Amino acid sequence: MSEQIKVGISDYxxxxxxxxxxxxxxxxxxxxxxxAPKAKMGALSHIMLPDxxxxxxxxxxxxxxxxxxxxxxxxxxxxxxxxxxxVKIAGGASMFSFSTESPxxxxxxxxxxxxxxxxxxxxxxxxxxxxxxxxxxxxFVDLDTFDVKVRMVNRDEFVL
Amino acid sequence: xxxxxSLLRYDALQEVVNIGGGHAATSLAKLIGRPxxxxxxxxxxxxxxxxxxxxxxxxxxxxVVLSELMGKKYGVFLFVIDPDDADKVAHMLLxxxxxxxxxxxxxxxxxxxxxxxxxxxxxxxxxxxxxxxxSLPVMTTDLFGSILSSVYMEQxxxxxxxxIIKNNFYSLGHKIEGSLYFVPKPQALELLLIQLGI
Numbered sequence: 001m002s003e004q005i006k007v008g009i010s011d012y013x014x015x016x017x018x019x020x021x022x023x024x025x026x027x028x029x030x031x032x033x034x035x036a037p038k039a040k041m042g043a044l045s046h047i048m049l050p051d052x053x054x055x056x057x058x059x060x061x062x063x064x065x066x067x068x069x070x071x072x073x074x075x076x077x078x079x080x081x082x083x084x085x086x087v088k089i090a091g092g093a094s095m096f097s098f099s100t101e102s103p104x105x106x107x108x109x110x111x112x113x114x115x116x117x118x119x120x121x122x123x124x125x126x127x128x129x130x131x132x133x134x135x136x137x138x139x140f141v142d143l144d145t146f147d148v149k150v151r152m153v154n155r156d157e158f159v160l
Numbered sequence: 161x162x163x164x165x166s167l168l169r170y171d172a173l174q175e176v177v178n179i180g181g182g183h184a185a186t187s188l189a190k191l192i193g194r195p196x197x198x199x200x201x202x203x204x205x206x207x208x209x210x211x212x213x214x215x216x217x218x219x220x221x222x223x224v225v226l227s228e229l230m231g232k233k234y235g236v237f238l239f240v241i242d243p244d245d246a247d248k249v250a251h252m253l254l255x256x257x258x259x260x261x262x263x264x265x266x267x268x269x270x271x272x273x274x275x276x277x278x279x280x281x282x283x284x285x286x287x288x289x290x291x292x293x294x295s296l297p298v299m300t301t302d303l304f305g306s307i308l309s310s311v312y313m314e315q316x317x318x319x320x321x322x323x324i325i326k327n328n329f330y331s332l333g334h335k336i337e338g339s340l341y342f343v344p345k346p347q348a349l350e351l352l353l354i355q356l357g358i
Binding site: 028048060094 | 218298318
């Protein structure tokens with residue numbers, strides 16, 4: 001039986017096929033789906049913030065892109081005994097944009113950039129993405145095929 | 161800070177929300193021409209999980225109108241309503257036989273939310289004797305989960321726990337419901353309490 005494993009905000013989960021990893025309600029947050037193709041093992045991370053350096057309390061490390069990604073990538077590489085991982089990302093929206101706001105201040109944009117920088121440092125390439133815009137997203141990661149369904153309200157589903 | 165003092169501050173805050181919400185409910189009743197009732201204001205610190213379990217599930221589709229308090233340091237108001245209820249409210253606001261479109265419903269909802277925000281503010285302004293202005297409202301339809309986390313972060317609230325400040329309004333029994341939230345910036349409540357002399 002395949003099971004849907006839900007990943008909450010500021011959280012991550014690792015699972016194997018035939019299970020699915022799911023995260024609901026990515027606004028400015030980003031969902032990062034990582035996949036080890038031989039083991040059919042994957043991770044889904046739901047980060048909230050780009051950078052932990054200006055925070056005192058970093059005990060909840062899966063919340064920050066800069067802390068979460070290196071740790072989760074390490075854990076998945078070790079558990080799957082595979083170096084090469086595939087990556088797909090979605091999220092980073094700006095749900096309400098006031099025209100006066102510059103993109104530098106928008107947390108969604110900053111999250112997108114931080115996630116991309118972290119992945120580059122980890123020598124991982126994003127194979128597909130669905131980021132930015134003004135709409136929220138939910139991600140459904142199939143660990144058999146690594147199809148990642150992105151669902152939005154009042155829009156067609158998009159498969160990464 | 162003593163325990164009594166923090167209780168006093170909590171009570172003061174709840175009372176402000178009660179007065180603001182009461183004012184908003186009265187304006188709302190005038191607008192739709194029917195009685196509008198209000199629950200005791202909800203003022204509580206909750207984790208994201210608790211909010212999604214106890215207040216509204218993260219995968220619920222909602223219409224949300226947002227208005228920002230001018231001055232960049234206070235926060236934003238949200239009016240959250242089920243799309244079906246938004247539809248019913250629009251029918252109450254518009255003349256019979258109006259041909260309804262999504263655009264018309266959204267525009268009625270924005271107008272109604274604007275009146276809620278302005279009348280809430282008017283009451284608070286009288287309490288603190290200081291002008292406060294809310295921006296023109298913007299609206300979206302999306303999952304409650306996507307909106308809530310994004311709005312709190314835009315207000316520089318990065319913690320795992322959210323300070324939820326909320327008024328529930330309802331009319332026709334519980335057939336139509338809507339919630340007003342105030343999402344404060346980090347120092348906003350402190351400023352408010354100082355202005356109240358507490």
